[in-house]
Amino acid sequence: xxxxxxxxxxxxxxxARKFIPGGVNSPVRAFKAVGGTPVFxxxxxxxxxxxxxxxxxxxYVGSWGPMLLGHAWAPVVDAVSKAAxxxxxxxxxxxxxxxxxxxxxxxxxxxxxxRMVNSGTEACMSAVRVARGYTGxxxxxxxxxxxxxxxDSFLIKAGSGALTFGTPSSPGVTPGTAxxxxxxxxxxxxxxxxxxxxxxxxxAAIILEPVAGNMGCIPPADGFLQGLRDLCTREGIVLIxxxxxxxxxxxxxxxxxxxxxxxxxxxxxxxxxxxxPVGAYAxxxxxxxxxxxxxxxxxxxTLSGNPLAMHAGYTLLNELHTNRAIYDELEQKSAYLAAGLxxxxxxxxxxxxxxxxxxxxxxxxxxxxxxxxxxxxRTDAERFRVFFHGMLKRGVYLPPSxxxxxxxxxxxxxxxxxxTIQAADETLADILAGEES
Ligand code: KE4
Numbered sequence: 001x002x003x004x005x006x007x008x009x010x011x012x013x014x015x016a017r018k019f020i021p022g023g024v025n026s027p028v029r030a031f032k033a034v035g036g037t038p039v040f041x042x043x044x045x046x047x048x049x050x051x052x053x054x055x056x057x058x059x060y061v062g063s064w065g066p067m068l069l070g071h072a073w074a075p076v077v078d079a080v081s082k083a084a085x086x087x088x089x090x091x092x093x094x095x096x097x098x099x100x101x102x103x104x105x106x107x108x109x110x111x112x113x114x115r116m117v118n119s120g121t122e123a124c125m126s127a128v129r130v131a132r133g134y135t136g137x138x139x140x141x142x143x144x145x146x147x148x149x150x151x152d153s154f155l156i157k158a159g160s161g162a163l164t165f166g167t168p169s170s171p172g173v174t175p176g177t178a179x180x181x182x183x184x185x186x187x188x189x190x191x192x193x194x195x196x197x198x199x200x201x202x203x204a205a206i207i208l209e210p211v212a213g214n215m216g217c218i219p220p221a222d223g224f225l226q227g228l229r230d231l232c233t234r235e236g237i238v239l240i241x242x243x244x245x246x247x248x249x250x251x252x253x254x255x256x257x258x259x260x261x262x263x264x265x266x267x268x269x270x271x272x273x274x275x276x277p278v279g280a281y282a283x284x285x286x287x288x289x290x291x292x293x294x295x296x297x298x299x300x301x302t303l304s305g306n307p308l309a310m311h312a313g314y315t316l317l318n319e320l321h322t323n324r325a326i327y328d329e330l331e332q333k334s335a336y337l338a339a340g341l342x343x344x345x346x347x348x349x350x351x352x353x354x355x356x357x358x359x360x361x362x363x364x365x366x367x368x369x370x371x372x373x374x375x376x377x378r379t380d381a382e383r384f385r386v387f388f389h390g391m392l393k394r395g396v397y398l399p400p401s402x403x404x405x406x407x408x409x410x411x412x413x414x415x416x417x418x419x420t421i422q423a424a425d426e427t428l429a430d431i432l433a434g435e436e437s
Pocket of ligand 1: 026027028029064119120121122124147148149150160161209213214242243244245269270279404
């Protein structure tokens with residue numbers, strides 16, 4: 001990264017590391033997987049980011065998912081501004097919490113009750129606790145490479161930053177906790193059935209990302225989700241879809257709608273807060289009956305349901321609910337970008353695989369198919385690193401890790417998409433000419 005172009009970010013990074021571990025408040029932002037100095041941003045509008053040095057970028061991170069309609073979408077800014085004038089938090093019930101809860105339960109299939117929390121991690125932690133309280137069982141099954149936030153139970157063979165930094169199973173998680181988390185390979189139904197047979201009557205929940213988005217983007221194999229559904233029904237196991245990423249992104253009803261499979265509980269985050277800190281867990285009424293204060297399973301939060309996040313989320317989701325054409329337009333933009341990048345990669349004659357579900361896109365620099373953790377880790381991380389920086393200097397901001405998905409925003413224009421495809425073409429030409437390193 002040429003020094004002067006990023007001098008402001010470099011200076012800020014030096015300062016940040018004096019006060020914040022790794023200089024960042026979430027590890028994947030530190031560019032460790034791609035090298036160089038993390039870019040510090042000042043502002044963004046629609047799909048265009050502006051960094052502290054005045055450089056502009058087309059954004060394919062979108063704050064890791066929330067910015068489905070683009071940054072600083074005016075109705076959300078207006079709703080948050082108005083809400084802030086009436087206090088930023090009460091720690092008491094407010095009408096907007098009911099409006100958002102009702103809207104989400106109207107948009108997604110099969111959920112009867114929903115509890116707001118403050119992050120996707122908190123949503124997934126709470127959902128697992130509820131499943132354990134409801135079933136009286138202790139063990140859970142998760143999938144290698146899936147990420148459900150940084151709760152202890154999930155940092156076993158986890159994806160996202162844990163995978164990026166080579167610590168899929170984190171120190172600090174006790175053996176007592178780890179023993180209750182069993183892992184299987186994504187898309188391997190027989191392996192799950194075997195685990196259930198070996199732990200009969202002991203498994204409280206199976207939790208998964210119905211579309212894996214934390215080891216790149218990996219769709220469920222045909223029959224995989226339905227197979228898990230049938231298994232959980234037979235065995236009295238709570239099926240939890242972690243839709244923190246896919247919820248309201250892949251369809252208004254999320255992955256449950258796309259694949260026609262109904263979970264027992266679903267977790268949400270990201271889009272439902274439109275960029276403000278929100279998570280939520282939803283479930284069938286008989287399961288959610290155990291949640292305090294109705295039932296004995298405790299979960300709480302000072303800022304849960306805070307009015308700014310609720311107004312932001314409601315404003316965004318109401319637009320998605322009433323203007324379904326957004327999803328068709330997002331699909332067209334996403335398909336256009338994927339086709340353009342495929343043309344560029346084919347022209348360059350490099351090994352690659354692209355997985356896409358709606359506006360979630362995974363690029364792997366290896367032969368396909370990529371269907372699980374093992375095949376995902378075949379990606380050429382060094383080639384991704386070079387590609388990332390080639391795109392960055394050409395004004396395209398990709399997720400700074402080979403194990404993250406790209407998130408497309410509805411605010412992307414055809415010019416943005418063409419600029420992205422052109423940048424990829426130039427980057428690969430330089431890579432192949434040995435001029436990009
Ligand atoms: P948060 O606690 O970060 O709000 O949500 C955790 C989470 C849960 N479930 C899924 C499927 C997720 O993707 C996430 C968080 N996603 C990552 C990006 N892959 C957040 C980025 C970060 O850690 O900085």
